Amino acid sequence: MLAYIARRIVYVIPIVLSVALVCFLLVHITPGDPLVAVLPADASQELAAQMRTAYGFDRPLPVQFGLWLWRAIHGDLGSSIATGRPVLTEVLRAVGNTVTLAVAAALIGFTLGLLFGLIAGYFRDTWIDKVATSVAIAGVSVPHYWLGMVMVIIFSVQLNWLPAVGAGPGGSGAWGWDWEHMKYLILPAITTSVIPMGIVTRTVRALTGDILSQDFVEALRAKGLRELDVFKHVIKNAAPTALAVMGLQLGYMLGGSILIETVFSWPGSGLLLNSAIFQRDLPLLQGTILVLALFFVALNLLVDIAQAAIDPRIKRG
């Protein structure tokens, strides 16, 4: 197992470096001079040249990348142009809120997805299966930002039950685990949970169906095992794949939260990314994307290891 983990970690290093390279290059595909966002509009040629040297933009690209990477490894992602605060501090504070939202959404989406998927797979081609499959396909096809708007229309505008935007009373970004704060979490969490719910349902349904049609299930039934115990075997066999899909979905929720966070003004990494884009705050844009992508890579690594831990066949492959 340790050898497997070591191998996986070694394999991740080139990925991490390439991710860093992509994030570094992002700033260089922006139209115009990357200094434009930093400099005042009436800056003199002299000042521009000075700044170019100060930021290292006059050096060759590979050297710039090396220096940038060296600083990034030491936790220095530069400072936000808009606020002047260190990028890493800003990103980590926002990521906390995104994690809260993603975990809440995962609890809802994965529970429902597993439940619907198992039931639909077990009662394949019955009306129960049809209902569950329809819910799942609606879940994966719905534009979730629109669903968020509809939720706000129903529960905030029409019924006035839940707040429409923000993450707590008074508009403060600080999160707390009390009802006053929880009220703000319900709508964005349900909205975020819809896509993973649909995908997990579809995956688990297909898995359950496939496993139930295998010969060993026939053998289990033939030796007189009760249906509930047969089901345990199904779950055991479906677990590694289901786990991988859920891990990936959690990663998508963490990294792809910008649309939902924009709809609900949820103060997470997505909202931060949104403001970075529209204020042309390139260091903040670069830093946020780097941190989120690294989160995603780390999560995938964890999922791989967890998968190997519960299914010994994977280690050999």
Added chain:
Amino acid sequence: MTVMSDTALQAAPATKARGYWATVGRRIARDKVSMVCAFVLVLIFASALLAPWLGLADPYQGSMIRRLRHIGTPNYPLGTDELGRDMLARLIYGGRLSLIIGILPVILAFVIGTSLGLVAGYVGGRLNTAIMRTIDVFYAFPSVLLAIAISGALGAGIVNSIVSLTIVFVPQITRVAESVTTGVRNMDFVEAARASGAGPFTIMRVHMLGNVLGPIFVYATGLISVSMILAAGLSFLGLGTKPPEPEWGLMLNTLRTAIYVNPWVAALPGVMIFAVSICFNLLSDGMRSAMDIRN
């Protein structure tokens, strides 16, 4: 004698075996869900294409005195938007841009990804490693994040949004194409073609393409659903087209301010995105099971 040959002639067509694609087509045509989806999509595409000849109101013509009319108002069957423009006209005209920015990235990615995957899968070796490891880098980003990162760096605009979504979908299609090609490469008929002296380009074009296109096409059809949601999402964020252009994602964004006044009109553009997205998803499912002849 003559009687016998007549029966033989009549019996002949009935025993003629149908080809693979004819069987698939027949199976899809018998699937009610797929046919309903195809019908809805044809309706949306046709109305977007024929919008100028449908006798609709001017989608750009606003009026301050008839802002945010409700659904069912005489002359405005779907109400008016925040600038008093006819919603029905804007939704139908909106289909033009929305469908282009949603579908074009998948078509471009289909062409690029299939070529890359076919070459990687057929040539194998170092070239395969080079292509597939580069593709892996893009898998290290959640797709929404990658689309937003590229779009955000390039700046707002229709072309930039199409470029960023194409970059998001190329790796996914390349992976599918590579794995299908690798599966077909070692089959006997490819070996036979090689033995009879066909060059790699001829083998790929004549013998492999037809065998790998089906599964890749089905996969790409499913991607259109995601692409529609993401493309409209980029516009919703302000990274796509600019006002006053009618486009579903952008309309949803500008109507957000109206949810306290006329909520259901504000939600309408999303219904269009949802309809197109779910139809492509169901159609892709239908095609997949129709092509799985063994079941």
